[in-house]
Amino acid sequence: MNEKFFDLKKxxxxxxxxxxxxxxxxxxxQFASTDDIVKEAGISKGLLxxxxxxxxxxxxxxxxxxxxxxxxxxxxxxDAEETNFFTLYKQIETGRLQALKNYPxxxxxxxxFNTETAAEALAATCEKKKELAALYDAFxxxxxxxxxxADTDSAKLRNILRFSLKNLMEEHFASGxxxxxxxxxxxxxxxxxxxxxxxx
Numbered sequence: 001m002n003e004k005f006f007d008l009k010k011x012x013x014x015x016x017x018x019x020x021x022x023x024x025x026x027x028x029x030q031f032a033s034t035d036d037i038v039k040e041a042g043i044s045k046g047l048l049x050x051x052x053x054x055x056x057x058x059x060x061x062x063x064x065x066x067x068x069x070x071x072x073x074x075x076x077x078x079d080a081e082e083t084n085f086f087t088l089y090k091q092i093e094t095g096r097l098q099a100l101k102n103y104p105x106x107x108x109x110x111x112x113f114n115t116e117t118a119a120e121a122l123a124a125t126c127e128k129k130k131e132l133a134a135l136y137d138a139f140x141x142x143x144x145x146x147x148x149x150a151d152t153d154s155a156k157l158r159n160i161l162r163f164s165l166k167n168l169m170e171e172h173f174a175s176g177x178x179x180x181x182x183x184x185x186x187x188x189x190x191x192x193x194x195x196x197x198x199x200x
Contacts, residue, residue, distance in 0.1 A: 002061055005051045016041045016048070018103055020062045025109035029059055029121035060124035063113060066106050067132045073099040074135060083144035085154075086195040089161060090188055092139060097184040104180060108173060111166055148198050157198065164190050 005013065019041035023032045034055050038045045052058040077095030082088050099106050110132065116122060122129075145154050165187050172183045 002051055005061070012043075014102065016043060016051075017062065017065060018105065020058055021066070021103055021105040021109045024059060024062065025105045025112045028112060029055075029116055029118040034058070056120050056124045059121050062109070063125040064128050066103070066110055067128050069103065070096070070099050070106060070110065071132060071135055074139075078139055078142075080142070083142060084147060085143040085145065085157075086191055086198070088139055088143055089191050092136075093165075093184060093187045093191070097180060100180045100183075104178060105173075107169060111169070152198055157194070161191065161194065 005016075008016075016037075019037050022040060023037045027033075027036075032055070034045060034048060037058070038048050041048075048058065052061055074092060074095035077098065078088065078091045082091060096107055113121075113125070140158065143154075145152070148154065148157075168186055168190065169183060172178045172186075
């Protein structure tokens with residue numbers, strides 16, 4: 001992590017992080033412009049390059065920071081003893097909610113990363129790529145699938161939830177009026193809707 005960057009005031013750090021998250025998540029690495037990022041953050045281009053050196057350096061920092069911050073919020077929200085499949089997903093959404101209160105585009109950025117193809121971006125993030133996926137896998141492993149109806153295909157159920165929640169988030173952003181709490185409430189409503197059909 002870039003220790004010099006953390007000497008800045010927190011408000012300025014967050015402006016820069018949020019600007020980068022927004023531009024990278026909306027345009028992808030290839031089409032994201034550092035000019036647009038500094039304009040969004042209200043800083044000089046020289047300051048951005050002073051702390052991150054290059055566009056790839058900024059992207060690497062933002063990805064690393066996002067993985068660390070999201071992982072911290074998820075671990076705080078998910079009960080290590082919880083085994084109910086749907087309760088676990090609700091707790092995951094609570095962790096995401098806490099992360100998005102500070103960084104509204106963070107989840108969108110992490111989802112966008114999963115389809116990123118720019119070699120420069122992938123090279124800059126290769127060391128951290130599997131960390132967040134491993135955490136989600138650990139949460140999945142907590143679930144006692146015996147609590148679901150016997151004929152439940154748990155892999156398909158997970159995919160239904162993940163695709164639904166991802167699409168809801170993208171729809172909220174596309175509407176131009178994204179609100180973290182509204183997305184959270186809608187996500188919980190979808191989880192509870194599915195829960196009714198998969199509860200013994």
